[in-house]
Amino acid sequence: MRHWWWKVLCVLLLVYTAVVGLQTPLGPGLVHVDPARVDTGLVEIQLTGYATHFASCTSGNHVWFEKAGIAVCQPDIKAISDNTILVKVSPVHSTSPGMWSIVVDNATDGPLRLADAVYINSDGIAMTAAPCGMMTDNSSPSSFGPQFPNRSILNETIRNLFFHVPMWFSMIVLMGIAFVYSIMHLRSGSLDHDLAASIAVNVSLLFGALGIITGSIWARATWGGWWTSDTKLNGSALTLLMYLAYVILRGSVPDAHKRGRLAAVYNIFAFMLMLVFIMVLPRLTDSLHPGNGGNPAFSQYDLDDSLRAVFYPACAGWILLGIWAYNLRLRYGRLNALLDENESH
Amino acid sequence: MRTKVTSLLILVMLLALPASSFAQEAAPAWLEETMFASGKINTVLIVVSVVLLGLGGWMFAMDMKLRNLERRLKK
Numbered sequence: 148m149r150h151w152w153w154k155v156l157c158v159l160l161l162v163y164t165a166v167v168g169l170q171t172p173l174g175p176g177l178v179h180v181d182p183a184r185v186d187t188g189l190v191e192i193q194l195t196g197y198a199t200h201f202a203s204c205t206s207g208n209h210v211w212f213e214k215a216g217i218a219v220c221q222p223d224i225k226a227i228s229d230n231t232i233l234v235k236v237s238p239v240h241s242t243s244p245g246m247w248s249i250v251v252d253n254a255t256d257g258p259l260r261l262a263d264a265v266y267i268n269s270d271g272i273a274m275t276a277a278p279c280g281m282m283t284d285n286s287s288p289s290s291f292g293p294q295f296p297n298r299s300i301l302n303e304t305i306r307n308l309f310f311h312v313p314m315w316f317s318m319i320v321l322m323g324i325a326f327v328y329s330i331m332h333l334r335s336g337s338l339d340h341d342l343a344a345s346i347a348v349n350v351s352l353l354f355g356a357l358g359i360i361t362g363s364i365w366a367r368a369t370w371g372g373w374w375t376s377d378t379k380l381n382g383s384a385l386t387l388l389m390y391l392a393y394v395i396l397r398g399s400v401p402d403a404h405k406r407g408r409l410a411a412v413y414n415i416f417a418f419m420l421m422l423v424f425i426m427v428l429p430r431l432t433d434s435l436h437p438g439n440g441g442n443p444a445f446s447q448y449d450l451d452d453s454l455r456a457v458f459y460p461a462c463a464g465w466i467l468l469g470i471w472a473y474n475l476r477l478r479y480g481r482l483n484a485l486l487d488e489n490e491s492h
Numbered sequence: 493m494r495t496k497v498t499s500l501l502i503l504v505m506l507l508a509l510p511a512s513s514f515a516q517e518a519a520p521a522w523l524e525e526t527m528f529a530s531g532k533i534n535t536v537l538i539v540v541s542v543v544l545l546g547l548g549g550w551m552f553a554m555d556m557k558l559r560n561l562e563r564r565l566k567k
């Protein structure tokens with residue numbers, strides 16, 4: 148029991164992550180506007196929601212457009228289904244052209260906002276600057292149990308938070324283990340410390356590779372490309388290449404003691420650079436990742452409580468899995484080294 | 493030897509990643525449809541599958557290593 152309680156904990160945490168992370172329903176949200184550009188004349192705009200209750204809510208819907216602090220009510224609306232609503236934009240007087248945000252509001256879903264949803268050209272189309280009469284009756288949207296927030300672009304992929312982000316945390320923890328063993332090797336000269344460091348790097352690369360592949364898939368579905376020139380993406384790619392260089396460098400030196408010292412020194416520099424590439428540089432510039440260009444991604448704006456309830460156990464579970472994999476691989480490595488030693492005697 | 497081959501594969505894959513961003517317009521429609529359907533839930537399923545496949549692949553590699561070790565021990 149003493150030796151494997153944390154392995155049981157790891158499995159339980161990952162089961163919890165999979166079940167709650169995939170099964171918790173997504174909250175309502177606006178996902179699509181058609182057409183996204185309005186030029187002239189009376190135009191019917193179709194709004195598409197996800198997990199919404201436009202038709203079945205008892206309160207009826209309010210729709211208003213917002214721009215620069217002006218709220219313009221749209222009285223001519225028709226809910227076709229729970230996920231579709233039609234809005235007739237009525238020309239009244241001229242406004243300035245630009246992007247308008249759209250808000251749909253009912254008592255069941257609460258106010259749903261799609262920022263910069265529609266471009267309205269000034270000529271012909273205009274709207275009275277009158278806010279909807281009943282914007283206050285929806286202060287407490289009725290929700291059933293915990294829901295994940297339905298953010299624009301992200302939608303269901305917000306669940307990837309539990310499967311993509313912890314890969315990097317696992318990788319960083321394993322690289323940290325390698326860093327500690329490298330320092331220990333320089334102090335002791337023990338070949339076992341060098342072995343432990345190299346195996347930690349080995350397993351960390353598995354998690355790094357999984358992180359970069361899952362990130363690429365996620366980016367395609369949200370940012371629109373398999374790869375973007377975001378600082379965090381390039382930083383993590385550089386990190387992986389740097390650690391691959393560690394593997395190649397270590398493999399290219401035949402003498403065991405020389406190999407250990409060289410690899411340890413390289414690894415200490417690599418770890419420092421990894422911290423700069425992944426933790427420091429993305430925060431100094433703008434990044435598509437949340438929480439960069441300033442503070443870590445744990446602020447209340449980035450992480451909802453419903454997400455935290457899964458995200459933290461998920462991180463613990465995946466980190467434990469990484470350590471477990473490292474543990475297995477290290478035991479194999481030690482047995483192999485023992486066998487080498489016996490054969491050479 | 494095996495680790496070197498794996499490393500090289502990852503390297504090639506990493507180098508190919510930025511190149512694929514130029515080809516994003518040519519992404520096949522079925523992939524698009526699959527990934528974006530139903531509030532993009534399939535993207536989550538693909539991500540979870542990739543993680544499981546990756547870990548499964550690692551398990552296989554570990555299995556091979558242990559088999560080689562057993563063979564050496566028997567000698």
